[in-house]
Amino acid sequence: MAEHSKRFPVQHIIGFVLSIVLTLLAAWAALGSDLPVKWIITGIMTLAVIQAGIQLFMFMHMTERESGGGHVPWNMMFHGFVLAAIIVAGSLFTMSFGFTHDHEDGGNHQQEEKHEEQSGH
Amino acid sequence: MSAHELKSGPLEYRTQEGQMSILGFWIFLAAEIVLFSTLFATYAVLFGRTADAPAPGELFEIETVLIMTFLLLISSFTCGIAVHNMRKGAVKAFITWMVITLLLGLGFLGFEIYEFVHYAHEGATLQSAAYWSAFFTLAGTHGLHVTLGIGWATMILIQVAKRGFTPMTSRKGFIISLYWHFLDVVWIFIFTSVYLIGMVV
Incomplete structure (x- = not known):
């Protein structure tokens, strides 16, 4: 280059x-x-x-040969972004999946779940 | 270290120390990605939880956001031109382009401060809702990085002006350029996932 x-x-x-x-x-x-x-x-x-x-x-x-770093910069960025994707997607999955943020809905939502549990037992 | 000094290639890569410092900085940037990802995750989870504060769609203005985005985008470009000149050994051109970069960065900060003050007047502050806490933490951490970058680059510019390009100063110049481009990378994701999605949803 x-x-x-x-x-x-x-x-x-x-x-x-x-x-x-x-x-x-x-x-x-x-x-x-x-x-x-x-x-x-x-x-x-x-x-x-x-x-x-x-x-x-x-x-x-990032992929400059003269850097002497080989594939390390690329690897660092790739794994950084993979971790970022896991952290963001994982947080959304555990915290928000199937849950609505509507304030009026929020209470009903939990109640519904309770009803379902009760009717199930 | 000087025993291994190479005779060709970019000055910042010629010593072992230069190569290792730059490699180390890539590792730092990977850690920065993870740092910002936790803030993005918090923001995503708290999205919509504005309580009695205004919704983001009511406050975000596309004009301001686009101006901020372009300021940072252009500054990333001028920073690239500065490094291009550094590799040609042009001290004056490097300093000129870096000063332009920093002025654009200052312009970005000015707009961000104006934006935050404006939101606070409209009732969206760090304390007013979970959503706004996450927003100000995420955007504020980025703004803090820009502020630090401006101070850091200024000091490196003074060194370059005094000593010219040596393996040491050009290594520092290259590292600050990596940092500055990285700030733009983070901003792209703030622009997209915070501002654009905030205006769409």
Whole structure:
């Protein structure tokens, strides 16, 4: 990679333009499109992951051979993100799965569960 | 360490110490991802629990959020250009681009402070609801990182201005650039999962 001797930082400019396009696309998908909410959330989270990849690969020189670090930077980031996904998804699963946050509903929800338990026994 | 000094390649990688410091910083960044993931998890779990405070959809303004996002995005780009210049050995260009980066970072902070004050006036504070506690902790921790980054980068800029590029100063310059890009990575997820989803749901 003789990239550091290049006169013009082509990779940075491509990464920058892509980031701006992805940001605007995400904003439009969230606020301007008529897609169902589930699709919007899946879509914009995917766009976020792509944009994070752009930062890591195109701006942060994550896979540079001269670093002497081999695959360690890549490994660190990959495992960091895997842990993050487990922590966020796991917390949501244990704390919020099948539970509504509506304040008026909250009380009824618990009562219903009790009723079910009682009728079951 | 100087016995192993290489003759070619980026200056920051030429010594063993430089290589190891940069590698160590990647490990630090992985720990930062996990730190932020706990804050994101807390935020996600407490989502919707606004009690008597306003809902996020009522307070978030897409214009402000987009301006903040672009300020940070552009600063990440100018920081990349600064490192590009560092590798060409251009001290002046490096300092100029880094100063632009930091000014954009300050602009971001200004908007964030304005935003927080505005929310507090509308009745959304750290104490008003579980949701807002999680929000201010998450966004505030990111803002604190930006603040620290500005101070840290300023000190490195002073060193570079005094000593020029040595294996030591260019290693420090490279590490602050990793830190700065990483702040943008975290912000992308705050922008998407906090602001955009907060306005959609």
